[in-house]
Amino acid sequence: MAEEIKLIKVTIDNITVDVPMGTSILQAARMIGGDVAPPAMCFYSKLKGSGGKCRTCLVEVSKGSNADPRPMPKLVASCRTNVMEGMEVKNITSERVTDARNGVVEFLLLNHPLDCPVCDQAGECHLQDLSYEHGKEGTRYEFKRRTFEKHDLGPYIQLHMTRCILCYRCVFVADQVTNKRVHGVLSRGDHSEIATHIEKALDNDFIGNVIDVCPVGALTDKTFRFKNRVWFTKPVDAHRDCPTCKGKVTLWQRGDEVLRVTGRKDQWGEVEDWICNTCRFEKKHINDWVIEGPTKISRHSVISQGHYLGMKKPTETFRAVHGGRDPKLLMDIHSISEVNRPGIDLSAIPGPATSDVFNAEKKK
Amino acid sequence: MGRKLLLDKAHIEGIRHFDVYRKNGGYSAVEKALKEMTPDAVTEEVKKSGLRGRGGAGFPAGMKWSFLAKPEGVPRYLVCNADESEPGTFKDRYLMEFLPHLLIEGLIVSSYALGSHRTYIYIRGEYAWIVDILEQAIEEARANNFLGNNILGTGFNCEIFVQRGAGAYICGEETALLESLEGKRGNPRIKPPFPAVKGLYDCPTVVNNVETLAAVVPIINFGGEEYAKIGVGKSTGTKLISACGNINKPGVYEIDMTISVEEFIYSDEYCGGIANGKKLKACIPGGSSVPILPANLLLKTAKGETRIMNYESLSDGGFATGSMMGSGGFIVLDEDQCVVRHTLTLARFYRHESCGQCSPCREGTGWMEKILHNLEYGKGKMSDIDLLWDIQRKIEGNTICPLGDAAAWPVAAAIRHFRDEFEWHVNNPVESQQRNYGLAHYADALEITV
Numbered sequence: 001m002a003e004e005i006k007l008i009k010v011t012i013d014n015i016t017v018d019v020p021m022g023t024s025i026l027q028a029a030r031m032i033g034g035d036v037a038p039p040a041m042c043f044y045s046k047l048k049g050s051g052g053k054c055r056t057c058l059v060e061v062s063k064g065s066n067a068d069p070r071p072m073p074k075l076v077a078s079c080r081t082n083v084m085e086g087m088e089v090k091n092i093t094s095e096r097v098t099d100a101r102n103g104v105v106e107f108l109l110l111n112h113p114l115d116c117p118v119c120d121q122a123g124e125c126h127l128q129d130l131s132y133e134h135g136k137e138g139t140r141y142e143f144k145r146r147t148f149e150k151h152d153l154g155p156y157i158q159l160h161m162t163r164c165i166l167c168y169r170c171v172f173v174a175d176q177v178t179n180k181r182v183h184g185v186l187s188r189g190d191h192s193e194i195a196t197h198i199e200k201a202l203d204n205d206f207i208g209n210v211i212d213v214c215p216v217g218a219l220t221d222k223t224f225r226f227k228n229r230v231w232f233t234k235p236v237d238a239h240r241d242c243p244t245c246k247g248k249v250t251l252w253q254r255g256d257e258v259l260r261v262t263g264r265k266d267q268w269g270e271v272e273d274w275i276c277n278t279c280r281f282e283k284k285h286i287n288d289w290v291i292e293g294p295t296k297i298s299r300h301s302v303i304s305q306g307h308y309l310g311m312k313k314p315t316e317t318f319r320a321v322h323g324g325r326d327p328k329l330l331m332d333i334h335s336i337s338e339v340n341r342p343g344i345d346l347s348a349i350p351g352p353a354t355s356d357v358f359n360a361e362k363k364k
Numbered sequence: 365m366g367r368k369l370l371l372d373k374a375h376i377e378g379i380r381h382f383d384v385y386r387k388n389g390g391y392s393a394v395e396k397a398l399k400e401m402t403p404d405a406v407t408e409e410v411k412k413s414g415l416r417g418r419g420g421a422g423f424p425a426g427m428k429w430s431f432l433a434k435p436e437g438v439p440r441y442l443v444c445n446a447d448e449s450e451p452g453t454f455k456d457r458y459l460m461e462f463l464p465h466l467l468i469e470g471l472i473v474s475s476y477a478l479g480s481h482r483t484y485i486y487i488r489g490e491y492a493w494i495v496d497i498l499e500q501a502i503e504e505a506r507a508n509n510f511l512g513n514n515i516l517g518t519g520f521n522c523e524i525f526v527q528r529g530a531g532a533y534i535c536g537e538e539t540a541l542l543e544s545l546e547g548k549r550g551n552p553r554i555k556p557p558f559p560a561v562k563g564l565y566d567c568p569t570v571v572n573n574v575e576t577l578a579a580v581v582p583i584i585n586f587g588g589e590e591y592a593k594i595g596v597g598k599s600t601g602t603k604l605i606s607a608c609g610n611i612n613k614p615g616v617y618e619i620d621m622t623i624s625v626e627e628f629i630y631s632d633e634y635c636g637g638i639a640n641g642k643k644l645k646a647c648i649p650g651g652s653s654v655p656i657l658p659a660n661l662l663l664k665t666a667k668g669e670t671r672i673m674n675y676e677s678l679s680d681g682g683f684a685t686g687s688m689m690g691s692g693g694f695i696v697l698d699e700d701q702c703v704v705r706h707t708l709t710l711a712r713f714y715r716h717e718s719c720g721q722c723s724p725c726r727e728g729t730g731w732m733e734k735i736l737h738n739l740e741y742g743k744g745k746m747s748d749i750d751l752l753w754d755i756q757r758k759i760e761g762n763t764i765c766p767l768g769d770a771a772a773w774p775v776a777a778a779i780r781h782f783r784d785e786f787e788w789h790v791n792n793p794v795e796s797q798q799r800n801y802g803l804a805h806y807a808d809a810l811e812i813t814v
């Protein structure tokens with residue numbers, strides 16, 4: 001007989017919910033949704049042991065539980081702290097949390113190259129979203145950003161170590177989804193890096209999933225590299241009869257052309273099912289797939305600004321969409337980045353955008 | 365003259381060997397515990413003794429032992445933390461090098477109390493020669509039936525294994541140590557679960573410092589209550605202090621925790637005063653992680669009381685005007701030392717030793733080092749001092765393990781007590797490259813507002 005699951009009450013930012021025992025504060029907050037859900041850069045509900053590392057999800061526990069109402073002295077990682085009966089948590093209602101989170105965002109961006117203009121992840125990057133929502137204008141860091149020696153991970157997966165935030169998600173994927181991990185974290189401290197010990201290709205059937213879990217542009221799809229900006233592509237849900245995985249994917253199309261295949265992601269950016277390398281990298285023809293219909297995309301996402309054929313563009317302002325909040329600009333990448341020339345219409349470039357295109361524009 | 369409980373036999377010729385150690389009363393605690401006491405009774409004695417962990421945090425050892433989960437059919441482990449990598453701390457080395465059997469004896473008794481049949485010593489890799497000393501001691505103990513199966517005919521089985529670390533300070537943090545012991549990358553675990561519930565190979569585990577486990581021997585020999593009579597308040601028993609820096613007699617001293625800091629520094633029995641006739645400027649009383657104190661606050665508390673070498677007195681005044689007992693690494697700075705340079709050295713250490721798991725520590729430690737480097741080399745700005753303060757504030761308390769705090773505290777304390785020295789560096793970029801700020805007013809009795 002299935003045991004009855006005990007529900008307990010937890011209050012987050014003054015909103016009370018009933019959740020099953022063993023739920024983390026983060027998961028409880030996600031049940032409430034909206035701003036109450038803390039940002040999470042390393043936790044991934046489908047990966048055992050993930051979370052606790054990035055520290056963006058820190059919250060204040062102002063009351064431990066009914067049994068022990070003392071507040072917790074330190075901020076806690078909501079993704080790795082379970083709720084207790086009667087617990088009271090402050091997320092956006094706590095100044096301590098906002099202050100610490102600002103700090104964490106600044107730390108995460110300290111050595112980030114801010115190469116969003118040439119990064120394939122731009123538009124669906126969690127670090128971009130995080131900086132817009134929780135960052136400050138400008139950085140106080142005046143030193144050279146760190147760089148790494150390049151590692152080649154084979155024909156499918158591109159590694160840009162400078163963008164990595166060391167969330168360890170890709171390591172957990174390799175451990176738990178492929179059971180054949182050949183990459184991991186080398187070195188320690190601020191020189192920790194994702195790499196294979198000996199230059200080695202990542203070639204397991206399911207290893208492509210590291211691309212979907214990577215919150216930033218550190219691991220991207222080589223077969224999609226510089227093909228297009230994500231917001232110019234149109235996501236549609238599709239499936240195929242796949243002997244290896246469930247074959248349920250999202251296709252990212254430009255016209256009839258399939259530019260990229262990814263897993264289907266939920267509102268927290270997590271994939272619903274792991275997909276195999278064949279579906280991801282090799283089935284790039286529209287006839288390979290049975291189309292189900294357009295993917296639902298959150299209107300917060302820049303992807304929703306994409307040029308859906310025959311669809312009306314939203315008329316609300318950015319501000320209205322964000323419920324009256326003005327997104328805070330972390331920094332104006334247009335003024336910082338050399339390569340970025342907003343004048344270029346990427347969709348007008350016939351092939352992949354390369355530095356030549358940008359240089360030609362610069363010389364004009 | 366303080367009483368010695370740990371190092372009393374250290375001077376005996378050949379004490380490293382089993383026969384000599386045994387002849388001088390060694391292993392009597394094993395006989396007493398295994399033959400006359402139940403495991404719980406041993407734990408009870410340790411509780412009564414008030415012994416606090418000597419690894420840094422000072423958590424009561426008996427209480428830690430009683431938290432150990434004891435589910436049926438699951439092995440339990442005792443792990444001895446001999447990673448000792450905190451700058452300024454070298455007491456465990458001394459103990460293991462000269463009295464290996466004292467540690468082995470403590471481990472057998474503690475393993476018996478906790479029900480650990482496989483006990484590990486995780487020792488820092490650089491102590492390679494001590495590994496040989498310990499392994500020889502283990503062999504000798506086994507040859508004499510103090511280890512192995514059916515110890516002294518009591519039916520208790522226990523093996524001790526020595527595992528070398530590979531040169532990482534972070535592997536001294538107990539959960540990183542366990543990861544490393546399991547053969548993994550030494551990243552601290554996210555707690556809870558605590559080792560007492562899920563430790564080595566997911567089994568209930570107690571991790572204790574070398575000195576803590578060695579102190580179990582006199583506790584069993586004399587009884588917990590007797591042990592608790594030495595010292596004062598919650599600082600019971602004796603404590604090993606490794607003293608270094610600008611003093612006449614650097615070394616490892618066993619103190620009972622009633623002597624004053626002043627006596628410890630200036631008396632001939634201990635440090636023998638500041639070297640070369642110089643004046644005391646500052647001191648880090650408990651290993652590199654604890655706050656530095658200027659001379660005036662070191663010798664007397666903010667309330668004007670004499671500061672004593674014990675847990676309570678050293679932390680009197682909190683971080684505003686106090687420090688911590690920490691791991692007993694006592695680092696003395698004389699008037700010729702530059703606090704900015706010294707803080708840079710520590711910041712470099714923590715940047716180098718961060719495991720890199722969590723963002724505040726991974727990024728913040730490197731940032732602090734770079735700013736301190738600028739300040740030290742005459743390229744700093746006045747705003748850098750506030751920036752440093754803000755960075756350390758954003759690291760402290762927001763990380764997975766206490767290394768983040770350990771990196772933040774020294775920077776915070778240096779700015780708190782020596783801000784004028786930092787400002788002098790900014791205002792005198794050329795002069796600060798040629799001479800040190802000196803003693804300034806740090807030795808004077810300052811008016812302290814708390």
Ligand SMILES: Cc1cc2nc3c(=O)[nH]c(=O)nc-3n(C[C@H](O)[C@H](O)[C@H](O)COP(=O)(O)O)c2cc1C
Binds near residue numbers: 416419445450
């Ligand atoms: C970064 C870091 C390094 C540590 N290094 C040591 C060490 O080398 N030796 C040690 O005994 N404890 C060390 N500790 C403390 C241990 O985590 C743990 O608290 C201690 O071993 C418990 O033993 P005790 O209760 O006997 O003090 C360290 C802690 C941290 C955070």
Ligand code: SF4
Binds near residue numbers: 164171216
């Ligand atoms: S490469 Fe991506 S998924 Fe892997 S640790 Fe770095 S940021 Fe995380």
Ligand code: SF4
Binds near residue numbers: 718765766
């Ligand atoms: S605080 Fe530093 S050493 Fe500790 S887990 Fe985080 S990064 Fe690693």
Ligand code: FES
Binds near residue numbers: 043053080
């Ligand atoms: S999501 Fe919780 S610490 Fe990263």
